[in-house]
Amino acid sequence: MYTHQxxxxxxxxxxxxxxxxYYGRYADYYxxxxxxxxxxxxxxxxxxxxxxxILMPVLHLESRFVRPARYDDLLTIETSLRRLPVRDIxxxxxxxxxLEKLVNGGRxxxxxxxxxxxxSLPAPNILHxxxxxxx
Numbered sequence: 001m002y003t004h005q006x007x008x009x010x011x012x013x014x015x016x017x018x019x020x021x022y023y024g025r026y027a028d029y030y031x032x033x034x035x036x037x038x039x040x041x042x043x044x045x046x047x048x049x050x051x052x053x054i055l056m057p058v059l060h061l062e063s064r065f066v067r068p069a070r071y072d073d074l075l076t077i078e079t080s081l082r083r084l085p086v087r088d089i090x091x092x093x094x095x096x097x098x099l100e101k102l103v104n105g106g107r108x109x110x111x112x113x114x115x116x117x118x119x120s121l122p123a124p125n126i127l128h129x130x131x132x133x134x135x
Contacts (some may be wrong), residue, residue, distance in 0.1 A: 002134040003080040004037040010073045021069040021103075027061060030093050030108050037091070041130040052117040054124050059088065063106035067097075074098050084135050085123035087111065106133035 008029060015021045035045055050056045069075055078106040080092045088111045094106040 001080060001082050002037075002041075002131055003032070003078060004040045004104075006033055006036040006077045006079070007112050008032060008077055009076050010069050010071055010075065013070050015071045018068075019070050021071075023074075026065075026095070026104050026106070027097060029075070029077055029104075030061070030063075030079075030106060031104065033077040033093050034091050034108065036077075037079045041044070043126060048124070048126075050116060051054060052124055052126060055113040055115050055123065056089070056110040057113060058108055059111050060109040061106065062108075063104060063105055066102045067130075069095070069097060069103045075103065076100075081131065084131055085112075085127055087120075087122055089123065089127070098132075 005077045011022050011078055014025045021051070038045060038048075045056075076096045078094045078096065081089070082092060084088070088109050090107055092107045093105065094102060097103050110121055113119065114121050
């Protein structure tokens with residue numbers, strides 16, 4: 001299993017009229033977790049797209065709301081891969097507040113698409129090479 005944590009402070013513009021982190025922003029936070037996790041492995045989304053010609057569209061997203069996050073809260077986005085990707089990749093996400101209380105949890109499943117042909121691909125070798133030591 002590979003797990004990565006990333007701190008993210010709730011900005012004023014991300015909140016709703018109640019002062020809570022707007023529910024639609026959680027998908028953005030999940031993306032931040034995915035992008036920063038890959039970056040922590042030494043691979044950027046840009047590199048995947050431009051050098052390896054691989055796109056990763058979202059197939060499925062689940063989210064459960066446990067307690068609100070508010071303006072200026074410092075959150076921790078914890079993103080985990082529980083299995084090596086094969087035909088798809090599933091990111092499990094837990095977002096916690098400064099008291100380490102769970103705010104939100106979810107998962108996102110993405111697939112791999114050849115940027116040049118638009119066809120589905122198995123997980124790229126570069127990902128297996130970077131992730132294999134953790135599994």
